[in-house]
Amino acid sequence: MxxxxxxxxxxxxxxxxxxxxxxxxxxxxxxxxxxxxxxxxxxxxxxxxxxxxxxxxxxxxxxxxxxxxxxxxxxxxxFDGPSLTGTSPKERAVIAMMNIRAESGLMNAVGAYFHHATQGLGPDLETWQCPDWGSKQKEVAQLTMIYLDGVLTESDFVAGNRFTVADITAYAGLVFAEFAKVEIPENLRALKAWRDRVAARPSING
Ligand SMILES: N[C@@H](CCC(=O)N[C@@H](CS)C(=O)NCC(=O)O)C(=O)O
Structure with a gap:
C-alpha cells in the first residue's frame, strides 16, 4: 500500500x-x-x-x-500491536470522543487560524481567507489546551490510562500550534508534561 x-x-x-x-x-x-x-x-x-x-x-x-x-x-x-482505536464498544466510543475533541478543538482550530489569520501556505494556495474566523479559532485552540490540561491532570493519556489515537491527534495539534505560534496558555503543567512524555516515545523520537 x-x-x-x-x-x-x-x-x-x-x-x-x-x-x-x-x-x-x-x-x-x-x-x-x-x-x-x-x-x-x-x-x-x-x-x-x-x-x-x-x-x-x-x-x-x-x-x-x-x-x-x-x-x-x-x-x-x-497491523498487530497495541490497539490505537480501542477494542470494547465503550473503549472505542471514549477514544473516538476524545479524538474528535482533539481534532476539532485543537488540530483543526490551529489549522483554521494558520490558513485564515496568517499567511498560511502563501498567496498561491490561500485563495480565500476569513481572518476574523481564523482569529476566533486560535481562541478555540487555546481553550482546548486548557480543557486537555484538566483531562491530563486526572489521567495519564487523553482518552484514559494508555496511549491511543487521541494522543496522536492532540500531540500533532500541539506541534502544529508551535509552528503556527499559537502559544500554550500559562500554567498548563499537565499538558506540557504529557507532551514531553509523548515526544519521548520511540514512535516519535526514534
Ligand atoms: N482532515 C484531514 C486534514 C488533512 C489536511 O488538511 N492536510 C493538510 C496538510 S497537513 C493539507 O493537505 N493541506 C492542503 C491545503 O491546505 O491546501 C485529515 O485528517 O487528513
Missing amino acids: KIYETTGFPNPLRVRIALAEKGATNKVIFVPVDVMGGEHRTSAFKAKNPDATVPLLELDDGTCIAHCNAITEYLDGI
Whole structure:
C-alpha cells in the first residue's frame, strides 16, 4: 500500500506516528506530494482524493482512504500491536470522543487560524481567507489546551490510562500550534508534561 504525504506537515505526522506505534512503518511505500507546488490540487491527485489533502492511503486494490482518522482506523485493524482505536464498544466510543475533541478543538482550530489569520501556505494556495474566523479559532485552540490540561491532570493519556489515537491527534495539534505560534496558555503543567512524555516515545523520537 502507498501513503501519499508531505514531510513536515502536521496531518501526515499523525499517520507516521500511528504506523510507528504499530511497528509498520516499513510496510508501506511513502509517495511525496508537493503541496507547496499545488500537486494535491491537480486533477490527477483529486481523482484519488477529491478533498485535495494529504495524507492519503492507497491500497493495493486501488481503494483510496483520506483523512487521518479513517487511515488510522484501517492501519490499526490490519497491523498487530497495541490497539490505537480501542477494542470494547465503550473503549472505542471514549477514544473516538476524545479524538474528535482533539481534532476539532485543537488540530483543526490551529489549522483554521494558520490558513485564515496568517499567511498560511502563501498567496498561491490561500485563495480565500476569513481572518476574523481564523482569529476566533486560535481562541478555540487555546481553550482546548486548557480543557486537555484538566483531562491530563486526572489521567495519564487523553482518552484514559494508555496511549491511543487521541494522543496522536492532540500531540500533532500541539506541534502544529508551535509552528503556527499559537502559544500554550500559562500554567498548563499537565499538558506540557504529557507532551514531553509523548515526544519521548520511540514512535516519535526514534
Ligand atoms: N482532515 C484531514 C486534514 C488533512 C489536511 O488538511 N492536510 C493538510 C496538510 S497537513 C493539507 O493537505 N493541506 C492542503 C491545503 O491546505 O491546501 C485529515 O485528517 O487528513
